[in-house]
Amino acid sequence: MRTVIETAEAVRRGELKAVEALDECLALIEAMDPELNAFSHLAPDLARAAAERVDAMVARGEDPGPFAGVPFGVKDLEDCAGMPTGHGSLLYAGHPPAAADSMQVARLRAAGAVPLGKTTAPEFGATCFTATKACGVTRNPWDPTRTPGGSSGGSAAAVSAGMVPFATASDGGGSTRIPAAFTGLLGLKPSYGRIPFDGAHESETSVRGAMVTTVADAARHLDVTAGPDDRDRGSLPPSGVCYERAIEELDVGGLTATWSLDLGFAVVDPEVAELARAAADTLVSVAGLREIDRPFAPTNPLRAWWGLGAVDINMDVERGMFPERAEEFMPDNRRSLEVTASYSVAQFARQVKRRNRLEVEVAELFADVDLLLTPTTAVPAFAAEGPLPFTIDGKDARNSGPVPFTMLANLCWNPAISLPAGTTSDGLPVGLQITARRHRDDVVLRLARIYEQAAPWPRHAPGR
Numbered sequence: 001m002r003t004v005i006e007t008a009e010a011v012r013r014g015e016l017k018a019v020e021a022l023d024e025c026l027a028l029i030e031a032m033d034p035e036l037n038a039f040s041h042l043a044p045d046l047a048r049a050a051a052e053r054v055d056a057m058v059a060r061g062e063d064p065g066p067f068a069g070v071p072f073g074v075k076d077l078e079d080c081a082g083m084p085t086g087h088g089s090l091l092y093a094g095h096p097p098a099a100a101d102s103m104q105v106a107r108l109r110a111a112g113a114v115p116l117g118k119t120t121a122p123e124f125g126a127t128c129f130t131a132t133k134a135c136g137v138t139r140n141p142w143d144p145t146r147t148p149g150g151s152s153g154g155s156a157a158a159v160s161a162g163m164v165p166f167a168t169a170s171d172g173g174g175s176t177r178i179p180a181a182f183t184g185l186l187g188l189k190p191s192y193g194r195i196p197f198d199g200a201h202e203s204e205t206s207v208r209g210a211m212v213t214t215v216a217d218a219a220r221h222l223d224v225t226a227g228p229d230d231r232d233r234g235s236l237p238p239s240g241v242c243y244e245r246a247i248e249e250l251d252v253g254g255l256t257a258t259w260s261l262d263l264g265f266a267v268v269d270p271e272v273a274e275l276a277r278a279a280a281d282t283l284v285s286v287a288g289l290r291e292i293d294r295p296f297a298p299t300n301p302l303r304a305w306w307g308l309g310a311v312d313i314n315m316d317v318e319r320g321m322f323p324e325r326a327e328e329f330m331p332d333n334r335r336s337l338e339v340t341a342s343y344s345v346a347q348f349a350r351q352v353k354r355r356n357r358l359e360v361e362v363a364e365l366f367a368d369v370d371l372l373l374t375p376t377t378a379v380p381a382f383a384a385e386g387p388l389p390f391t392i393d394g395k396d397a398r399n400s401g402p403v404p405f406t407m408l409a410n411l412c413w414n415p416a417i418s419l420p421a422g423t424t425s426d427g428l429p430v431g432l433q434i435t436a437r438r439h440r441d442d443v444v445l446r447l448a449r450i451y452e453q454a455a456p457w458p459r460h461a462p463g464r
Contacts, residue, residue, distance in 0.1 A: 001028070001162035001163075001164070001165055001213075001459075001460065002021075002165060003165060003213060003214050003216070003217055003459075004067065004070050004165045004166050004212065004214075004217040004220060004221070005214075005216055005217060005220060007021055007069065007070045007165050008065075008066055008067050008068045008069065008070050008112065008220075009068075011054065011055075011058065011064070011068040011069035011070075011112075012058065012063060012064065012068045014058055016069070017051075017055050017069070018050075018051035018052070018054040018055050018058075018064075018068070018069025018112075018114060019048060019051045019052060019055060021051070021069050021070070021071055021114075022044075022047055022048060022051045022069075022071050022114060022116065025071040025116060025163060025164050026042075026044055026047075026116065028161075028162060028163045029042065029116075029117075029158075029163045029164075032141075032161050032163055032464070033158075033163065035139065035144055036138065036139045036140075036141060036144065036148075036157045036158075036161055037120060037135065037136055037137060037138045037139060037154075037157075038073070038119055038120060038138055038148075038153075038154040038155075038157035038158040038161065038163065039073065039117045039118065039119055039120065039154065039158065040076050040086055040088075040117075040118045040119065040120045040134075040135045040154065041076070041083055041084060041086070041117050041118040042116065042117035043082060043083050043115070043116060043117055044116065046082050046083070046115075047071065047114050047115065047116035047117075050109070050114045050115070051069060051071075051114045054068055054069045054112050054114065055069070057112075064111075064112035065110065065111035065112035065113075065224075066111050066112070066220055066223070066224060067108055067111040067112045067113035067220075067224060068111075068112035069112060069113075069114060070112070070113045070114065070165055070166070071113075071114045071115075071116045071164050071165065072108065072113055072114065072115055072116065072164055072165065072166050072167055072168065073115070073116065073117055073118065073119040073154070073155055073158050073159075073163075073164050073167035073168070074102075074105055074115050074117070074118050074119065074167070074168050075118070075119050075121055075151075075152055075154070075155050075167065075168045075169055075170060076088055076118040076119060076120060076121045076135075076154065077121050077124070077125050077151070077170055078102045078104065078105065078168055078170065078208070079098035079100065079101060079102045079105065079198070080098060080101055080102070080105050080115050080118065081097070081098055081099065081100050081101045081105075082097050082098070083097050083098060083115070083117070083118055084096070084097050084098070084118070085098050085118070086118065086134060086135070087121070087123065087124055087125075087316055088120065088121040088122050088123040088124065088125070088130075088132045088134055088135060088151075089123045089124060089132065089133075089134055089316075089328075089329070089330075090133050090134045090328040091317075091318075091321050091325060091328055091329070092134075093134060100198075102197075102198050102208075103195070103196050103197060103198045103208075103225075103229060103232075104168055104195055104208045104225050105168065107224055107225045108168075108221075108224060108225065111224045116164070118154075119152075119153075119154030119155040119157075119158055119167050119168075120132070120135045120138045120153060120154030120157075121150065121151045121152065121153065121154060122150045122151050122153065122330070123329065123330040123333055124312070124313050124316045124317075124333060125150070125151030125170065125172060125175055125312075126151070126312075126313055126330075126332065126333055126336070127150055127151070127330075127332060127386075127388070128147075128149055128150045128151070128174065128175070128178050128388070128402065128403050129147035129149065129150050129153065129382070129384070129385075129386050129388070130147060130148060130149070130150045130151070130153025130154060130157075131147070131384065131385050131386055132330060133328070133330060137384050137385050138153045138154050138157055138384070139157065139384045140157060140160075140182060140183055140381050140384065140461075141157055141160045141161035141183065141460070141461035141464050142160070142183060142184065142381070142427065142428060142429060142461045142462070143381070143426070143427065143428060144384070145383065145384060146182070146380075146381035146382065146383065146384055146428065147182065147381050147382060147383065147384045147386070148160065148179050148182055148183050148381070149178040149179035149180075149181070149182035149183065149381065150175060150178065150179065151170070151172075151175040151179075152167075152169035152170065152171070152175050152176050152179045152187075152209075152211060153179050154167075155167035155168060155169050155179070155210075155211040156169075156179030156180065156182065156183040156185060156187075156211050157183065158211075159183075159185060159211045159212065159213060160183035160184060160185055160211075160460060160461050160464070161460065161461060161464045162459075162460040162461075162464045165212075165213075165217070166210050166211060166212045166213075166217060166221065167210065167211050168208065168209070168210055168211075169187070169208075169209045169210055169211050170206055170207065170208050170209060171187075171189040171206065171207050171209055171406075171410065172203055172205045172206035172207075172312060172410055173205060173305050173403075173406060173407045173410050174189075174376075174377075174403050174405075174406025174407060174410070176188065176189050176209045176210075176211065176418075177189055177376050177406050177416060177417070177418035177431065177433060178376065178377055178403050178406060178418075179211065180211065180376070180418040180419075180420075180431060181376035181377050181418045181420075181429065181430060181431025181433075182377070182380070182381040182428075182429060182431075183381075183429060183461070184420045184423075184429035184457060184458060184460075184461065185211050185212065185213060185420070186212050186213065186214065186215060186217075186218055186417070186418070186419055186420070186448060186452075187209070187211060187376075187417065187418040187431075188209055188210075188218050188222070188415070188416075188417045188441070188444065188445065188448075189207055189209060189406075189409055189410070189415065189416045189417070190207050190208075190209060190222060190226070190415055190441050191207075191236065191413060191414065191415045191438055191439050191440075191441055192204075192205075192207055192234065192410075192413035193207075193232070193234040193235045193236040193413075194207065194222070194226050194235075194236055194239070194415075194441060195207060195208040195209070195222075195225045195226055196227070196228060196229035196231070196232040196234075196235035197232045197234075197235075198231070198232070199231040199232060200231065200232070200233065201232055201234060202311075202312070202315040203311075203312050203315070204308075205305070205308075205312070205407075205410035205411060206312065206410070207410075208225065209221075213459040213460065214452070214459065215247055215445060215448045215449040215452050216244065216247065216449075218243075218417075218445060218448075219243035219244040219246070219247045219445055219449075220243075220244050222243045222441065222445070223242060223243050223244055226238075226239065226243075236439070239439070239441070239442070241441075241442045243441070243442060243445055246442040246445060246446055247445050247446050247448075247449040248449065250442055250443070250446040252287055252288070252289070252443060252446050252447060252450070253287070253288035253289075254288060254289075254290060255287075255289050255290070255370040255371060255443070256289070256290045256291075256292050256368075256369045256370045256371065257280075257283075257284060257289045257290070257291050257292065257369060257370065257371035257372070257373055258291065258292050258293065258294040258296065258365075258368075258369045258371070258372060258373070259277065259280050259291065259373045259374070260296050260372065260373070260374050261273055261277070261374070261375070262400075262404075263296065263297065263298060263301070263374065263404065263405065263408070264295075264296065264297025264298070265297065265300055265399060265400055265404070266378055266397075266400040266404035266405065267378060267392045267393065267395045267396070267397040267399075267400055268375060268378045268379075268392065268393075269378060269379045269380065269392055269393055270393055271380070271424045271425065271430070272375050272377065272378060272379060272380060272424070272430050273375065275421045275422040275423075275424070275430040276374070276375035276376070276421050276430060276431070276432045276433075278421070278422070279419075279421035279422065279432040279451070279455070280373045280432055282451065282454060282455055283373070283432070283434075283447060283450070283451045284373075286450055286451065286453075286454040287447055287450045287451070289371070292368070292369055294365070294368050294369055296361075296365055296372070298358055298361040298362065298365075298408070299354060299357045299358040299361060300399070300400075301358055301404075301407040301408040301411055302399075302400065302401065302404055302407060303354065304351070304354045304355045304358050304407070304411055305407040305410070305411060307350075307351030307354060307355075308348075308351050308352070308355060313333055313336055313337065314337070314340070317337070322337050323337075323338075323341075326338075355411055358408070358411055358412065359411070359412050362408065362412040362414070363412075366414075366436075366437045366438075370436065370437060370443070371434060371435065371436055371443070371447070372434075372435040372436075373432065373433070373434060373435075374405045374432075374433050374435070375405060375421075375430070375431065375432065375433065376405060376406065376418040376421075376430075376431030376432065376433040377402060377403050377405065377406075377430075377431060378392055378397070378400065378401070378402050378403065378404055378405070379392055379402045380424050380426070380428035380429070380430060381428050381429075382402065388401060388402055389401075389402050390402075405433055406433070408435070409435050412438070413438055414435050414436060414437065414438050415435070415436050415438070415439070415440060415441040415443075415444050416433055416434065416435040416436070416444065417433070417434050417444040417445065417447075417448050418431040418432070418433050419431065419432055419434070419448045419451055419452070419457075420432075420457035420458075427462070432451075434447055434448065
């Protein structure tokens with residue numbers, strides 16, 4: 001599968017028709033998706049009409065844009081005009097197609113990209129593996145018995161398998177970076193507000209993004225989708241950065257970094273620890289970073305996130321869904337709604353204070369260093385059907401679980417990126433996570449590019 005940039009530039013030059021790129025993707029989806037279950041909905045007729053419009057622009061000598069003719073999947077938590085938004089839930093089955101695009105999809109479409117379908121996600125994006133009553137089990141192209149992660153699991157499976165050059169993602173607690181680590185992809189969680197939402201947005205942790213195979217594709221995606229919109233009060237002003245140039249030109253030599261294996265509380269699989277630490281050493285060396293031993297054991301970010309996470313789930317629950325249709329919810333979401341149904345203001349305030357403590361601790365860390373390096377996850381991909389593993393290397397991991405590292409950046413609004421760090425003895429990908437100061441998306445992208453040049457990774461799962 002061509003990269004985003006290879007596809008777009010070939011279409012812009014007239015060397016490849018957008019309809020040809022679309023047909024290639026549809027054929028690959030037909031061949032591979034029955035095994036992987038990455039798509040919940042396909043819209044080939046809508047996609048073909050969009051691709052034909054791109055080809056007509058090229059024929060007239062017009063430039064369709066930096067994503068000219070690039071087919072892509074849209075995560076099923078995000079609206080795409082003419083396609084249903086299922087939220088991975090039986091509760092939304094039969095709802096009419098979305099009338100308008102999300103802000104991200106609209107900007108991608110305006111840049112020439114061609115949405116061809118919706119990718120699977122866990123119900124309301126609430127967990128880190130993709131298996132639902134509505135859509136079944138989504139599988140990892142590296143090993144179909146394993147999960148591609150969540151909540152952008154379908155997007156990760158589709159891109160890692162080479163069915164599409166990229167797919168949209170979102171990340172409220174690690175939902176871009178976890179699937180990236182599990183499927184050997186690059187996963188950027190931008191700074192909160194970098195890519196605006198479609199209007200007033202209820203979540204204080206979630207950001208839009210994409211699953212891609214190269215740093216250049218991630219940079220081009222951010223260049224196209226970033227920028228303020230007054231309907232989203234959390235959207236950031238223009239960065240003044242061209243990310244596609246920054247990944248090649250930004251001077252990061254001499255930045256300071258600290259490594260943490262466990263953030264003071266996590267249990268980590270030994271192979272994951274070894275691979276992530278080796279990747280961190282490589283990055284420090286090739287990027288000319290200065291490593292500092294700065295102990296960091298913050299307020300447990302999982303507890304802070306779990307205490308507030310039910311708020312986001314409640315935002316997707318429409319009147320008449322709960323408790324009236326409680327049996328249709330996935331069990332974990334049902335339990336979360338039941339537990340928080342009688343949440344008092346005082347209880348909620350205590351959770352907000354826990355998050356506030358973490359914010360101060362993270363700010364103090366980044367007053368001392370520029371970068372925090374950790375594994376992306378504590379384990380490689382686990383069983384596709386779940387459940388979450390709470391025993392790691394024979395140790396009780398109930399206090400940290402399989403994904404203890406990603407939520408910190410969501411709670412504190414930092415940019416963070418997961419890049420491929422190698423594979424385990426079972427052939428499963430592992431990720432290294434780089435977290436930077438708030439708003440320095442250019443720094444994490446530049447470091448990922450330096451690492452990509454020094455230690456290139458396979459763009460797709462073996463044999464795909």
